[in-house]
Amino acid sequence: MAKKNDDFFVEKKxxxxxxxxxxxxxxxxxxxxxxxxxxxxxxxxxxxxxGKFDDGEPGSPLIALDVIRQCQASTTAASTNIEATFIDLxxxxxxxxxxxxxxxxxxxxxxxxxxxxxxLKNKSGDNVFLYIDPYGIKALQCTLFDDFARGRFNSIELLxxxxxxxFIREACHAMGTTFDDKEIFDDLVEYEPTKLDASDKSIKExxxxxxxxxxxxxxxxxxxxxxxxxxAESQFAEQYCMRLMQSYTYVLNMPLRIKRNQRPKYRLIYAxxxxxxxxxxxxxxxxxxxxxxxxxxxxxxxxxxxNYDNQVVDDDDIxxxxxxxxxxxxxxxxxxxxxxxxxxxxxPICSTGTIKNILKKLEKDGRLIVLRNPDISEKTRKxxxxxxxxxxxxxSVRWRM
Numbered sequence: 001m002a003k004k005n006d007d008f009f010v011e012k013k014x015x016x017x018x019x020x021x022x023x024x025x026x027x028x029x030x031x032x033x034x035x036x037x038x039x040x041x042x043x044x045x046x047x048x049x050x051g052k053f054d055d056g057e058p059g060s061p062l063i064a065l066d067v068i069r070q071c072q073a074s075t076t077a078a079s080t081n082i083e084a085t086f087i088d089l090x091x092x093x094x095x096x097x098x099x100x101x102x103x104x105x106x107x108x109x110x111x112x113x114x115x116x117x118x119x120l121k122n123k124s125g126d127n128v129f130l131y132i133d134p135y136g137i138k139a140l141q142c143t144l145f146d147d148f149a150r151g152r153f154n155s156i157e158l159l160x161x162x163x164x165x166x167f168i169r170e171a172c173h174a175m176g177t178t179f180d181d182k183e184i185f186d187d188l189v190e191y192e193p194t195k196l197d198a199s200d201k202s203i204k205e206x207x208x209x210x211x212x213x214x215x216x217x218x219x220x221x222x223x224x225x226x227x228x229x230x231x232a233e234s235q236f237a238e239q240y241c242m243r244l245m246q247s248y249t250y251v252l253n254m255p256l257r258i259k260r261n262q263r264p265k266y267r268l269i270y271a272x273x274x275x276x277x278x279x280x281x282x283x284x285x286x287x288x289x290x291x292x293x294x295x296x297x298x299x300x301x302x303x304x305x306x307n308y309d310n311q312v313v314d315d316d317d318i319x320x321x322x323x324x325x326x327x328x329x330x331x332x333x334x335x336x337x338x339x340x341x342x343x344x345x346x347x348p349i350c351s352t353g354t355i356k357n358i359l360k361k362l363e364k365d366g367r368l369i370v371l372r373n374p375d376i377s378e379k380t381r382k383x384x385x386x387x388x389x390x391x392x393x394x395x396s397v398r399w400r401m
Contacts, residue, residue: 009050009059009091017057018256019161022268023131024063025288026159026281030129031071031082033280039154040081040126043068044119046112047133048086051098060131061086061095065102085119087112112139117147124152133161137170142211142243149247149273157277158248160269164237167206168222168229170195171215171236174202177223181230210236211243237267244271250278250340254285254347275340279352282343286351318350322358326368327399335359335370335387335395356387359397371396 034041043064051061058066065084072080085106086095092109099105108115112132120128130148132139140162148156169179176198196202207213215236222232241251248271256266270281325342339352362368372384373394389395 009053019133019266019268020058020060020063021288022254022285023060023159024067026284027064027129028067028071029280029284030157030277031067032075033276034127034155035071035075035077035080037127037154038077038079040083040123042120042123042126042128043082043084043131044116044129045084045086045131045133046116046139047135048088048091048095048107050088050091050094051086060133061099064131065099065105087115087119113141113144116144120148120151125154127155128153129157129159131159134163137163137166137209140167140240141209142240143208145244145271146211146247155274155277156272157274158269158271160271162237162240162267162269164233164240164267165229165265167209167215168219168233168236170202171206171219172222174198174206175216175219175223177219179229210240211246214239214243241269244269247271249273250275251344252278252281252348253344275336278340278343279336282348283351283353285348318354319358321346321349322355323362323367326359326362326397329397329399330401332371332396332398334389335397336389338397360385360387367400369398369400371398 031041045061045064048061049059052059068082068084072082083106084102084104085108086099087108087110088095089109089111092107095107099107108119112134116130128148128151134140140160145158148158165179172179173196196205203216206215218227218232218235218239221227222229227235237253237255241253244251250272252270254268254270256268270278272278322342325345326338329338339355342355343349343352359368359370363370370387372386373396375384376382377384384393386393387395
């Protein structure tokens with residue numbers, strides 16, 4: 001059975017530590033970079049909880065606010081216009097107490113679905129970051145995420161904790177079957193435990209959450225025992241990310257395991273329309289890889305899908321995937337664009353630097369053609385060798401036919 005909210009904040013569980021570690025490790029370089037756009041940053045924690053756990057461990061609100069304070073103290077930007085809003089239905093008074101050192105923040109008592117539009121109203125031209133860590137499935141509405149993408153923001157980024165098994169369970173109920181792997185839900189926390197029945201109303205609600213009917217053939221196959229529950233979850237998560245790509249150019253699917261040799265139980269999904277944000281997410285996750293592995297070892301947690309045999313992706317496998325991907329580049333393509341597509345396909349299995357080193361070797365071997373602008377260094381008057389793109393330089397690549 002799913003645990004109640006009251007149990008969740010007693011102590012911080014290992015998977016919550018990993019989630020918040022990933023938020024913190026990405027959010028710091030993100031904020032530092034956003035401050036130099038000289039446009040306001042709007043940060044919203046859509047399911048903020050109490051702000052910290054009863055055992056004293058910080059929750060996502062305190063982690064984000066600490067990052068903001070550090071970045072404001074160290075930035076060279078002339079101004080730091082940041083607005084932070086924390087939403088929670090049950091724990092607004094706890095938030096007030098636990099965030100009292102940050103009197104400038106906004107705390108909203110209520111449902112995320114009922115408040116997010118008004119929070120983002122009149123934010124045209126701002127940078128928006130939404131951390132969506134719901135306890136259940138109702139907040140995963142693709143149609144609402146579509147609305148965010150249509151906002152006239154300078155940038156929009158979503159980091160979503162996706163309870164895809166919760167969706168599969170209720171989808172089974174809606175289509176007149178049961179999800180047999182009930183042990184999966186032993187430590188699953190849900191915002192509003194969803195109870196759907198076999199009705200057209202339930203199917204309509206699930207269509208709104210999924211942003212389409214693509215989930216129905218998956219459940220039908222599960223009902224016929226053509227696939228198991230883990231395959232159903234994996235297929236749904238993949239299709240959900242593809243649906244998000246109708247509104248967001250770059251979507252990363254990042255599974256979380258509870259124990260070794262098990263399929264993922266949770267998935268973090270990152271969505272943005274900026275390739276630099278996608279690559280920043282990859283690199284900062286990889287930079288924290290050792291710390292995350294230590295958390296996994298002590299808490300029996302394991303990140304990312306390796307392969308179906310649960311074998312760690314090694315250097316040879318990464319090189320093979322790189323060659324397979326870039327050998328499809330028949331026409332010139334921005335290096336960063338090609339990298340973003342690579343990580344959308346394979347997940348953050350390594351840093352961008354690892355792929356760049358492989359590409360340099362392929363360039364040296366004559367298998368990859370690299371076009372750099374500028375192609376001559378002003379200082380040395382020698383050919384440039386950089387593999388970094390920014391406002392002053394670009395890199396394009398093409399596979400040698």
